[in-house]
Amino acid sequence: MLASALLSGLGLGSMYGLLALGFYVTYSVSRTVNFSQGSSMMLGAVLAYTFVMRAGWPLVLAIAAALLLCALYGVVVERIAVRPFVKRRSEGWLMSTVAVGIIADNAVLFTFGKEPRGFSVPWTAASADVLGVHVSALQVAIPAVGLGAAAVLHAFSRRSRLGKAMRAVMQNPDAARLMGIDVSLAVAAAYAIASVFAGVAGVMIAPLFNVHSDMGTVFGLKAFAVAILGGITSAWGVVLAGLVFGAAESLITAFLGSSYTQILTFALVIVALAIRPDGLLGRAVVRKV
Amino acid sequence: MGGIVMLKRIVLLVVVLAAALPAGAQETIKVGLVTALSGQSAQAGEAISRGLQTAIDELNAKGGILKGRKLELLRRDDEATPAKGVIAARELVFKEKVAVLFGGLDTPVSLAIVPLMNQEKIPFMGPWAAGTAITRNGANPNFAFRVSAVDELVDKAMLQYSLKTFNAKSCGMILVNNPWGESNEKGLTAALAAKGMKAAGVEKFEANDVDVVPQLSRLKAAGADCLFLVGNVGPSSQVVKSLDRMGWKPPIVSHWGPAGGRFTELAGPSARNVHFVQTYSFFGTQRPVGQKVLKALMAKYPDIKGPADVTPAVGVANAYDAMMLVALAIEKAGSTDGPAIREGFYKIDRYEGLIKTYEKPFSPQTHDALTENDYVWTQFIDNQIVPVGLKN
Numbered sequence: 001m002l003a004s005a006l007l008s009g010l011g012l013g014s015m016y017g018l019l020a021l022g023f024y025v026t027y028s029v030s031r032t033v034n035f036s037q038g039s040s041m042m043l044g045a046v047l048a049y050t051f052v053m054r055a056g057w058p059l060v061l062a063i064a065a066a067l068l069l070c071a072l073y074g075v076v077v078e079r080i081a082v083r084p085f086v087k088r089r090s091e092g093w094l095m096s097t098v099a100v101g102i103i104a105d106n107a108v109l110f111t112f113g114k115e116p117r118g119f120s121v122p123w124t125a126a127s128a129d130v131l132g133v134h135v136s137a138l139q140v141a142i143p144a145v146g147l148g149a150a151a152v153l154h155a156f157s158r159r160s161r162l163g164k165a166m167r168a169v170m171q172n173p174d175a176a177r178l179m180g181i182d183v184s185l186a187v188a189a190a191y192a193i194a195s196v197f198a199g200v201a202g203v204m205i206a207p208l209f210n211v212h213s214d215m216g217t218v219f220g221l222k223a224f225a226v227a228i229l230g231g232i233t234s235a236w237g238v239v240l241a242g243l244v245f246g247a248a249e250s251l252i253t254a255f256l257g258s259s260y261t262q263i264l265t266f267a268l269v270i271v272a273l274a275i276r277p278d279g280l281l282g283r284a285v286v287r288k289v
Numbered sequence: 290m291g292g293i294v295m296l297k298r299i300v301l302l303v304v305v306l307a308a309a310l311p312a313g314a315q316e317t318i319k320v321g322l323v324t325a326l327s328g329q330s331a332q333a334g335e336a337i338s339r340g341l342q343t344a345i346d347e348l349n350a351k352g353g354i355l356k357g358r359k360l361e362l363l364r365r366d367d368e369a370t371p372a373k374g375v376i377a378a379r380e381l382v383f384k385e386k387v388a389v390l391f392g393g394l395d396t397p398v399s400l401a402i403v404p405l406m407n408q409e410k411i412p413f414m415g416p417w418a419a420g421t422a423i424t425r426n427g428a429n430p431n432f433a434f435r436v437s438a439v440d441e442l443v444d445k446a447m448l449q450y451s452l453k454t455f456n457a458k459s460c461g462m463i464l465v466n467n468p469w470g471e472s473n474e475k476g477l478t479a480a481l482a483a484k485g486m487k488a489a490g491v492e493k494f495e496a497n498d499v500d501v502v503p504q505l506s507r508l509k510a511a512g513a514d515c516l517f518l519v520g521n522v523g524p525s526s527q528v529v530k531s532l533d534r535m536g537w538k539p540p541i542v543s544h545w546g547p548a549g550g551r552f553t554e555l556a557g558p559s560a561r562n563v564h565f566v567q568t569y570s571f572f573g574t575q576r577p578v579g580q581k582v583l584k585a586l587m588a589k590y591p592d593i594k595g596p597a598d599v600t601p602a603v604g605v606a607n608a609y610d611a612m613m614l615v616a617l618a619i620e621k622a623g624s625t626d627g628p629a630i631r632e633g634f635y636k637i638d639r640y641e642g643l644i645k646t647y648e649k650p651f652s653p654q655t656h657d658a659l660t661e662n663d664y665v666w667t668q669f670i671d672n673q674i675v676p677v678g679l680k681n
Contacts, residue, residue, distance in 0.1 A: 001506045001507070001509075001510050004502060004506055004535060005502065005503045005506055008500050008502040008503065008534070009503070011500075012499060012500055114328060115550060115551070116522070116523040116550070116555060117551070117554065117555070118526070118551065118554040118555040118556070118557070120557055127534070127536065129536070134534065134535055134536030134537075136533075136534050139534065205499060208499055208500065208530065209499045209527070210523050210526060210527070210555050212523070214497075215497070217497075218495075218497050219499075249503075250500070250502075250503045251503075253503035253504055253507070254503040254504075254506050254507055255507075257492070257507065258466075258492050258493045258494060258503070258504050258507075259493065
């Protein structure tokens with residue numbers, strides 16, 4: 001029971017981590033977040049489903065197109081729901097990103113339909129018994145993709161030109177601007193990356209779950225808790241927090257019963273933050289006057 | 290000149306209309322239906338409508354009831370919300386003066402409408418919603434009747450089926466975390482207690498949970514040798530997929546949640562392992578009433594080519610029998626007066642219906658015409674709901 005609960009918890013946990021990485025990326029670069037990360041995740045799943053099951057595209061092409069559209073969605077969210085408020089030094093983006101998410105969910109409800117749909121990908125059903133635990137291919141693929149995406153982000157921010165520009169903006173936006181770095185582009189890129197990560201989570205979760213318009217709502221909320229728990233300024237902290245949160249959820253359900261899951265997991269988040277106010281691996285932001 | 294002719298025509302028309310209207314109003318007996326006709330449950334509402342209309346067409350073709358009065362169905366959409374349902378019911382009762390009102394598939398909507406019907410003394414007939422309290426509402430006199438499954442009885446039937454078919458010793462409950470799941474937890478616990486048994490465990494899951502493996506692992510560790518499942522189609526499919534991931538294949542005995550959607554698509558090939566309750570199936574050998582109804586449905590609705598297209602079958606079958614029983618009650622009453630029709634229900638002796646032959650289906654103590662012995666156990670084979678064992 002321990003092994004199977006841990007396996008399923010770490011799988012979901014890596015997806016929480018992936019969504020939470022999106023919060024980390026935009027927060028680091030612009031001190032804002034997209035509260036509709038859950039909707040980005042839903043869009044990834046709905047678009048991939050539509051391209052594969054309704055348009056008959058090959059899986060790889062469908063996923064690529066879905067993720068590209070997720071990136072575009074992220075850019076649009078930043079442009080219409082974040083930038084106008086930041087320019088006026090308003091905190092309105094807190095509400096407007098939530099609003100964009102609700103609009104996206106409802107637009108999908110109208111166009112995609114109310115009925116949940118099943119998205120089965122043939123290879124995901126393959127399974128084997130490892131040390132007495134039944135393991136499906138998808139259960140191995142999900143954490144692998146989650147950690148892989150985190151590694152890609154790490155390499156991107158260290159090696160690529162845009163990644164380096166984003167890190168410069170993270171350290172000091174004004175100095176970066178003076179060095180000729182396009183800050184708006186860096187922020188837009190951060191939003192695009194955040195949405196793509198959520199889209200990847202959506203595509204990976206879809207075969208486990210059902211595809212429908214509000215599939216990302218609760219997920220997005222938990223991912224935000226994970227981002228705060230990990231310390232929103234630390235990429236590896238966020239990934240670690242995702243795994244801890246997922247494993248905690250799963251182990252509490254398995255050993256204490258489902259009635260306690262939500263109460264205890266969120267209580268643990270509060271206790272963890274009381275002990276480490278800046279998150280598991282986060283550092284206190286020093287305000288320079 | 291033309292003006293005078295026109296005036297004469299208008300006067301004539303008014304006279305004809307004035308003469309025709311009251312006569313027509315006296316002639317037809319209006320029955321109302323308040324159910325979901327749009328949204329996710331639109332198909333279920335349409336199934337109820339078709340069952341009622343098929344019965345009404347048959348009765349009208351025979352010359353109507355109460356010495357030649359025809360029946361007329363008036364439908365209103367409740368959009369699955371209690372407030373809209375009550376508004377629609379008020380309109381049908383006060384403005385249209387329906388003799389009987391039929392309810393839809395949502396228990397909360399029916400529970401909201403029933404007090405109005407008891408107050409106005411107009412019979413309410415439920416052809417779908419299974420909430421126990423709809424008919425057992427504590428009112429005296431009680432005007433709510435039902436031809437459908439009842440949660441409390443379904444729970445008893447689920448236990449009976451698990452014992453008889455799977456020889457289960459210790460079943461675990463896996464229930465959606467909402468009032469429906471809770472009411473069935475009570476029902477199943479009571480049914481088990483009546484046989485001196487206990488559940489291996491009781492686990493809840495959220496309708497939006499991706500993974501139910503931890504809950505199921507608990508039940509497995511507690512020694513469950515079968516599962517009682519209560520949840521709508523989406524959540525039920527999450528349970529089936531989680532079982533697949535665990536590689537655990539216990540028998541699954543379920544309430545009728547899976548019938549509400551594309552269960553095979555959502556749950557995958559293991560969908561067929563779920564045995565769930567229905568009140569009727571148009572598959573398999575049909576009695577003469579079944580043959581007659583299927584023929585009538587195929588003649589009236591071009592999209593119905595065979596039993597697979599009568600879906601959800603429970604909506605059509607329950608509504609057909611419910612309308613026929615209502616007609617008999619009105620005949621027994623000899624009028625469309627509400628309290629008289631209510632007494633009329635108790636006077637029905639025998640009716641050879643679609644679901645079964647009803648012998649004294651209603652009494653002041655029993656307002657539910659179907660019992661746990663009337664349920665049919667079904668499974669999804671491909672995309673069709675068929676009786677267990679009929680197809681492989």
